[in-house]
Amino acid sequence: MNSHAAGTSNGGSGDAAAGGAARRNTRMPKYSKFTQQELPACKPILTPKWVVSVFFIVGVIFVPIGVVSLLAARDVVEIIDRYDEACVPSNMTENKLAYIQNETISKECIRNLTVTKDMKQPIFVYYELDNFYQNHRRYVKSRNDAQLRDASKANQTSACEPEKTTANGQPIVPCGLIAWSLFNDTYNFTRGNENLTVDKKDISWKSDREHKFGKDVYPSNFQNGALKGGATLNPKIPLSEQEDLIVWMRTAALPTFRKLYGRIYFDLKENDTITVRLNNNYNTYSFGGKKRLVLSTATWLGGKNDFLGFMHIVGGLCIFLAFAFTLLYFSKTKDFSVLAKASVYHYFSLTPYTSGNANPICGFGRKLGDHNYLSWNRHPAGR
Numbered sequence: 581m582n583s584h585a586a587g588t589s590n591g592g593s594g595d596a597a598a599g600g601a602a603r604r605n606t607r608m609p610k611y612s613k614f615t616q617q618e619l620p621a622c623k624p625i626l627t628p629k630w631v632v633s634v635f636f637i638v639g640v641i642f643v644p645i646g647v648v649s650l651l652a653a654r655d656v657v658e659i660i661d662r663y664d665e666a667c668v669p670s671n672m673t674e675n676k677l678a679y680i681q682n683e684t685i686s687k688e689c690i691r692n693l694t695v696t697k698d699m700k701q702p703i704f705v706y707y708e709l710d711n712f713y714q715n716h717r718r719y720v721k722s723r724n725d726a727q728l729r730d731a732s733k734a735n736q737t738s739a740c741e742p743e744k745t746t747a748n749g750q751p752i753v754p755c756g757l758i759a760w761s762l763f764n765d766t767y768n769f770t771r772g773n774e775n776l777t778v779d780k781k782d783i784s785w786k787s788d789r790e791h792k793f794g795k796d797v798y799p800s801n802f803q804n805g806a807l808k809g810g811a812t813l814n815p816k817i818p819l820s821e822q823e824d825l826i827v828w829m830r831t832a833a834l835p836t837f838r839k840l841y842g843r844i845y846f847d848l849k850e851n852d853t854i855t856v857r858l859n860n861n862y863n864t865y866s867f868g869g870k871k872r873l874v875l876s877t878a879t880w881l882g883g884k885n886d887f888l889g890f891m892h893i894v895g896g897l898c899i900f901l902a903f904a905f906t907l908l909y910f911s912k913t914k915d916f917s918v919l920a921k922a923s924v925y926h927y928f929s930l931t932p933y934t935s936g937n938a939n940p941i942c943g944f945g946r947k948l949g950d951h952n953y954l955s956w957n958r959h960p961a962g963r
Contacts, residue, residue, distance in 0.1 A: 642895025
């Protein structure tokens with residue numbers, strides 16, 4: 581009797597425990613608007629008035645900006661001269677690589693440039709390289725920023741392969757492929773008997789000079805190997821003052837790029853002839869690159885760049901679309917076919933088109949953008 585009761589009691593306890601576990605497993609999660617996807621949301625109704633107004637406002641704002649940007653870009657005067665092929669001696673045009681690698685052949689070249697329009701100072705001097713991929717991953721990583729900033733970290737040459745140490749294991753400062761391939765063509769300008777001095781001060785970013793290149797870091801063992809990649813550096817001048825290097829070390833994102841060489845603080849007149857005495861030292865022939873010398877003025881918007889202006893002038897398309905939608909909105913004549921009227925009505929009203937509904941096709945009867953016709957506002961029985 582007692583054992584039966586005990587068994588019954590144990591069985592009841594087991595059922596209760598199972599029931600409790602089931603209730604725990606089926607417990608409803610805590611209510612949250614986020615988990616139930618009931619957060620407030622903006623669901624704009626694109627009525628014709630809204631669409632036309634937005635397109636028109638965007639066009640009115642963008643078109644004047646585009647016109648002003650284009651006019652500013654057109655005021656920039658540029659002289660561009662490609663000299664990499666013109667400076668190769670006529671007897672070596674078939675073997676340009678041998679020409680650039682032969683140190684006994686003079687690399688001096690004289691170019692004459694004609695000023696096409698008055699150029700006000702300052703005149704910016706750039707060198708432009710084409711087909712040079714400074715954005716290559718291994719090239720970009722081949723440097724050590726800690727070494728460039730701190731003289732006590734001269735031995736840190738990690739990530740600088742293959743230009744990290746000399747043959748006897750001495751660290752190279754600055755190390756890496758970027759510094760090793762420093763551009764080394766030089767330019768001198770004259771106008772008649774007048775020398776046009778190139779000012780190379782402050783051609784780099786101030787933040788780079790002050791924070792990325794140390795004032796107590798001096799070049800050492802640089803370009804001492806058998807294969808020289810580019811220009812040499814003065815070991816008595818700290819890296820923070822070697823601005824040609826600083827400009828070069830800010831790598832370009834595209835294979836065609838310009839870098840600032842200096843500024844000329846002289847006004848040039850139309851039809852002036854500028855004589856450029858340059859040294860064609862930099863090897864672009866091994867990878868099919870091109871070199872150009874660029875003289876350019878600047879406006880309040882910067883150098884010559886038509887892209888910004890053309891991009892904003894596309895706002896004229898917005899004005900055209902605004903007028904087109906306005907015509908569609910007011911064109912309810914009988915000349916439209918039944919299908920065309922149905923398409924226009926469906927486009928502006930955001931209501932599914934059904935061929936059995938005569939109102940969308942023939943009447944244009946109900947209010948456009950009426951909230952009552954939205955799917956989530958309709959009565960379930962009416963769907």
